[in-house]
Amino acid sequence: MANTSGVPLAREEVSDDSYLPERIKKFKDRLASAVYRLDLERVRYYTQAYKLTENEPSYIRAAMGLEKTLTSMTIRIEDEELIVGSKSAVAWGDPIYIEASVNHPHIKLALDMYGSGKSVEEALEGMGGGGLGVENAAFLRELPNISEEEYSELAKEIIPYWKNKTVEARRIALWEKEGVITDRKAIASYGNPVGWIVTDHPPQGHLTVGIKKVLDMGFAGIALQAEQKLEGLKGQAESAKAAKDFWESVLVSAQAVCSFASRYAALAGEMAQKANGQRKNDLLEIKERCLRVPMEPPRNFMEALQSIWITQVVALISYGGSSIIAPGRLDQFLYPFYRKDLDTGRITREQALEALMEYYIKLATNIYFGPNNVTIGGIDRDGEDAVNDVSYLFLDVHLRLKGCMRNGLAVRISPKTPPDFLRRACYTYRYAGGVALYNDDVVIRDLLFDGYSLEDARNYSIVGCVEPTGTGNNNGYTATNGISLMALFEAALNEGGRYVSGWKPIGPATPPASSFETFHDVKEAFIKQLSSAVDECVRAADLKDRVIADYYPLPLLSSTIEGCVESGKDITGGGARYNHGCITNGSLATVANSMAAVRQVVFDQKLLSMEELVRRLRNNFQDAENLRRQMLVIPKYGNDDEYVDELAVWITSAYNQEVRKHKFWMGGVYRPCIISVATHIAWGASLGASPDGRVAGAPIANGISPANGDERNGLTALFASAAKVCSIPMSDGTALNVILNPLTVRTDEGLSKFVSLIETYFALGGRQVQFNPMSRETLLDAQKNPERYPDLNVKVSGFSFRFIDLTIKVQNDIIARTEFCVT
């Protein structure tokens, strides 16, 4: 497609921005056409190791599982690769973390379909909320094609062995014993009746691996560190047994990583013998690099990149492929190597860029359903501007690849950031989404609430979707447990009952809505529901976390994290320098809008009684379309309207207090977070009609974004509303998703205006923002079902329109223009 924007392209050299070397193009195409395959190697080797170590301590068993896998799994070096290492034996597969659950969705799906004649779509439908959506069908089509041996290995050996040993099985038993909840299924999926969720899988996930430590010491250095600790233990009493086991497991794991790299060196050597010309040289260089790193500290840029990548690979193998393990501040780690190589003529900017592109494409294979964030920019530990040439290189990587699957760049912005850097980051939006901007001032302030030192707070990275944590010094755990504020508000109006429970009381029995005399009573009932759900969620999460700590520690990851080797404790047991738990949620706007609606119609305008309203809601506004329409036009969050924004702030603050009053069992606090990946759809499906005019089952709002298309006053008003909410320290992150036509930044002038909008949002105290174009599907659906999108706004050429008010012809034209410019 040519430039269809109607606006001339800016003078920046577009050809430069889109140039891809042939090699990278091939990698990109390979990635785009890859299909997922079931990879049983990790499960197989871990099962073998665990069977052989029945009576050993958990630390040792975890290390043996890793060692067995790293020494036995299939490895390969693909055509033209320079950076090597893969977490899976197949092009696109996961090392399955069977320790979490035997109900791993891929395994379930494969078994379900094997020989059944079912299509992937049918099997996915049948799985319900199993974690994979039907939209993944094409990608997963090869999943059921497992061999007969694989089928029987899974069904007869692997599953029977793990069945009663997984985190899931053990925490269910423990919850029953401790009386947490009787309905097992209740908490297994989003949208359940209790209004909170604790996840087994992905496991505790979501952390930054200690890349810096690996670069500084190498795994040989880490092994030495453990050895010295063991040395120091000699002659000491049995009391230090746990620490001794831990250090031994670190030693075994670190050595296993070194031999894993050596296997790649050997393979490269073998391949070099059969190769000619340039490729022969390349392979010999790969060999040399793998002999050096990650065992020893790297000496140059390419070694550093190889070390970083292979460290991520082994972390994923140890932790299970569906974890979100972020590399952290790569621009900071890589810059010294880049600078030195550039100065000595070892590398050119273009070569470094190409290597980073290769890395970035590899990163995209990490996990296919979650985000892979690389953090760049911001300030350093001393508070000085940390933007460097490698920060810009990453922007160029993202730009040239036009984004890369779910990869994201977390771009940190501080008042000291060069304006040109922010501008360049915004410029990427012409061609690709996936860049999120973070306000250092606000994030650092938040992290101080969690007990981070000022220096460590300044050195934060982004993990998962939007969650700030320290870099290589903490346990992560940023997305393990959640609540649904909207479910709890529903319970508050229904004496603890829920739509999904058939209005049977689930939460505490708060007074009936008919007894609410003032709006304050509504708030009070909500707080009671909230408080009880958070208490229960924390209790359940603590018990689950202890299962992990007792049975499935992570010595390899721990070995890279500051504090663990020093203290002799694993990250799952509180060994990291900083610890925190989290309770996430993601339906702020829906709750705020609903509260505002209740306040207006029942208490301010007295149009109907509380009892009547609840009755209408329970009936899903049946025969009350007028009332519903009335509710729809009550002020909505996202328009800089105090009537509702004030409530959004109140809810955020109440939630913050309820979460933060809980101490995390490892030390530190529970942190609040307002995000939602797809949970707003699942939670929405389990909710009855809400006072904001939303009908039963419809999605709820996502993150701290306005509910679907509710922003009627433009971005300035939206940012003003969001900034108010960001005054509350949601240190586990908030997501503000702004729907914006990429045409907005197509001219230099448009780009300047966009940049100043963001600068102002951050000056107002906004925490984070990311932009997405309106999806074609949404617009097409709105065209067909206008009644579902009364407020859907589109901005074209500076003017905002309600989409449904446009003629079909104009709508079609806008639909044709929603996508990014592809040059």
Place this chain on the structure above:
Amino acid sequence: MNNSTEIEGLIFNIQRDSTEDGPGIRTTVFLKGCTMHCPWCHNPEGICLSPELVWFETRCIGDGDCIKKCSREALIRTRKGVVIDRNRCTVCGECAVVCHAGALEVLGKKSKIDDVAATILRDRVFYEKSGGGVTISGGEPSLQDDFSAALMRLMRGEGIHIALDTCGGMSWDILGPLVELADLILYDIKLVDEEKHRQYTGIPLEMVLDNARKIAEINKPMWVRTPVIPGYTDSEDNIRRVARFIVSSLPSVDRYDILAFNSTCTGKYHRLGRSWELEETNPLSEKAMEKLAAAARNEGLTFVQWSGLTRSEVQSEE
């Protein structure tokens, strides 16, 4: 004159986050009523100097509450939905109040100057960062000159950058004082052809050119704009003439914008109970716009820009 805080303006829209009406991020206040009646107008609701009732087909749920409410029997239920009999309707707005679906709207609200000012000031920080401000637009803002002047004075007091968007079809006695109060004039020159100008806009061309010269004489910064309307203003000759006039007579012009036609406002015409002769007209091509911009540049203008929607790939294949 009234106490200035009691002044009311008839406003049909206040658009925050406006990015096409002058520099930076702005809030644009659209005042109702215009002296011209161009057939291509993109804000047809801005032409009439009194409020108008409109009905939105896609929002209506058909319960008929409005029809029951209207004591003048000005609303009629037809197979195509609710039809407004504009001869009977007094635009009292009662029906819009009872329509909970928001399908009936009165365009043009009497708004207190303080309320308008408060809305504008909410985005002050955005103006500061971006070099933006407020744009007084319409319609033709000089038709409500008391209100416009009072609002501009208030904004001057607040240190907010003011752009005045005018079609120039107003006597200098009235327009002049407003020009004085503004920091920047967005000035429309649509056609440089005496006969056609009068025919299409209803205003003599000389008045528009004269006012432009006077603005330049007092050295007020100006951005001149020409809407490029197929069949009306889109000839190269026309654009060349505008450019020549700028070169010869308007030294204070910083920028010349040519704005590509689009038909996004078709629905607005329908809701006002009118058809629009341009509704089937296709957007211009990018090439055509480039050519026009080049023609203007050839006359010696260095600051020519074009913007707006052009033909999309899909359409050009058709």
